[in-house]
Amino acid sequence: MKRPKILIVEDERKISRVLEIELDYENYETDVADNGKDALRLISEKEWDLVLLDIMIPELSGLEVLRRVRRTDEHTPVILLTARDEIHDKVSGLDLGANDYITKPFQIEELLARIRVHLRTPQVRKEAADLLTVGELSVNVSSREIIRDGKQIELTPREFDLLVYLLENKNIVLTRDQLIEQVWGFDYYGDTNVVDVYIRYLRQKIDKGFESPYIQTIRGVGYTIKELDK
Known part of the structure; x- marks a missing residue:
């Protein structure tokens, strides 16, 4: 069975490494970008089943990455990761097309549950769209x-x-x-x-x-x- 591919966009190496280990254990295939420009490059070069996107990353912010991605891709699920607990950031992300958000620090079990929810969307719906x-x-x-x-x-x-x-x-x-x-x-x-x-x-x-x-x-x-x- 094909392993779902998840891109982790996170500049804090300790966090991205933990996410890599946990997602690999759950049988997901992962790759990591630690800045906005590398994230856009990887998103354009490969197909992803889901993107975990930190808002506070160098080069281009996570919100700017999301805005550019949604110009051409309305379907790939994006979950925002943010250390900010401000309503403004959450609303901005959802308005730009994020599917969900989770505030750091978070429990890995909660993140995994949200990932499963967003990967459950029937592929036929995406193909029709x-x-x-x-x-x-x-x-x-x-x-x-x-x-x-x-x-x-x-x-x-x-x-x-x-x-x-x-x-x-x-x-x-x-x-x-x-x-x-x-x-x-x-x-x-x-x-x-x-x-x-x-x-x-x-x-x-x-x-x-x-x-x-x-x-x-x-x-x-x-x-x-x-x-x-x-």
């Missing part, structure tokens, strides 16, 4: 497979991220600034015309050769992807 569609166009977020009317389409990573965000907000008009922030990142300082360039790339691959386009320009506002009128 991973499939984004509009008309004859479907995108499987996990496998990155894109099909329109039976034809498989290949996209670059940035084109894929842009298409996914448009589909997640189907029928909603998105401004260039919104697309820049969500697809390129809040710290992107380039020209917003890059959005127009990538929309053109997407149209060449998604809409060209088909009778009606899904990607629509809303003059003076931005772009949307919408169901075609029948």
